[in-house]
Amino acid sequence: MIFLGPEGREMSIKKLKTSTIEEFLQRYNSSPTSYMNKRRELSSLFNAATRLIDESLMTVKKTEVQKIKPTLHLAYEKDQLKPVLNFLKARQINLYRCCLMTYGCLLRPHEEIRLLTKKHFKINNTEIHLDGSENKSGKIRVVYVPDYVRHELEPVLDGIKRDDNIFSLINEPFNDDYFSKQWSREKKILLSHGLIYPKQTLYSFRHTAAIDVFRRTKDVYMVQKMMGHSSVLITMKYLRSLGEFNMDELKSAAPVL
Numbered sequence: 001m002i003f004l005g006p007e008g009r010e011m012s013i014k015k016l017k018t019s020t021i022e023e024f025l026q027r028y029n030s031s032p033t034s035y036m037n038k039r040r041e042l043s044s045l046f047n048a049a050t051r052l053i054d055e056s057l058m059t060v061k062k063t064e065v066q067k068i069k070p071t072l073h074l075a076y077e078k079d080q081l082k083p084v085l086n087f088l089k090a091r092q093i094n095l096y097r098c099c100l101m102t103y104g105c106l107l108r109p110h111e112e113i114r115l116l117t118k119k120h121f122k123i124n125n126t127e128i129h130l131d132g133s134e135n136k137s138g139k140i141r142v143v144y145v146p147d148y149v150r151h152e153l154e155p156v157l158d159g160i161k162r163d164d165n166i167f168s169l170i171n172e173p174f175n176d177d178y179f180s181k182q183w184s185r186e187k188k189i190l191l192s193h194g195l196i197y198p199k200q201t202l203y204s205f206r207h208t209a210a211i212d213v214f215r216r217t218k219d220v221y222m223v224q225k226m227m228g229h230s231s232v233l234i235t236m237k238y239l240r241s242l243g244e245f246n247m248d249e250l251k252s253a254a255p256v257l
Contacts, residue, residue, distance in 0.1 A: 003027075013049055018062040025063060032066040039063060074199035075208040075242060084195050088186060094167045095182045097152060102205040104149040106213075106226050108136060109202050110180065115173050119162045125150050137230040144226075207242055214239060 001009055003024050008016075021042065028038040043060045050057050076084065081103070088096035098109050105128060107113045112135050120128050128143040135141045145153075156166055165173040183202045190196045206227070214223050224235040 013046075013053075013057065014055065016059055018059050021059055022063050035066050039065075073201045073203040073207050074197055075211050076196070076200060076204055080196065080200075081208065084190065087190065087193070087195060091189075092182050092186060095179060095186060097156075097167070098179050099202065099205050100149055100152060102202065103209045104146045105143045106206055106209050106228070107143060108206065110176065111136070114167065114176075114179060116166050117163055118157050118160050118166065121145070121153075121157060125154055125157060135228055137228050139228075139230065141228050143228075210238065211242055 004011075004020075008020075025035055025039055025042075028034045039060065046057045046060045085096060085099060088099060098113050101107055101113050102109045105113075107128070112130065115134065116128065120130065122129050126145050128145060130141040130143070132138045132140055153166065156169075160166070160169055161171075163171055165171070167178075168174050179202060187196070187201075191198065210223055210227055213226055214220070217223075220232055220235055220239070223239065224232045227235060227238070229235045229238070
């Protein structure tokens, strides 16, 4: 609505041109994933509008489609984790806390973590409670907060109000790209110091945690719960993509008659 401006907001949605939508989407053209996520959000809004006015709106569907190439988020090796976290703690405290929670709580950084407020922390800050609209699975999710995460966050939580964001320290969170931009800047330095490999990303902290949980427990359902996946099939695909779980293992474990 800000992009449309006063004149655009007064216009009938039926008169909105595809070229205008494409101009808006170019703001999110930093990657095919970013572009297509925003296009998907717009498509949902226009579908809702279609039902309200009972007329077909093809504006978003006519926009360019970008192909998303799967990206491997290489997990961190055991001896990498602490040096990387210590480096970030000394330079970007918010990014450090985000990475620590991505690993320790297995939350997704850009939405689930970025939008956390004091009210999400329950039972002496040992749990994070997210409702269905606040996480990707669409279900209520309760996340355990390890002591090393809790000790890092408690000084912050003690100094803010119930509805304040834990990073911005006010009612409004930082923008969608806040952690992406911070990571992009720090990644160059991390690479130059040899602390990370090129395919290691912000999401790699979550992947590293998933591998750690699976290797210690060998329990796919435990990994599913901790990662907040909507089904165990998603978790199995996830672990297979990380090289931790394959169909041969399933075959060898199948019951013998």
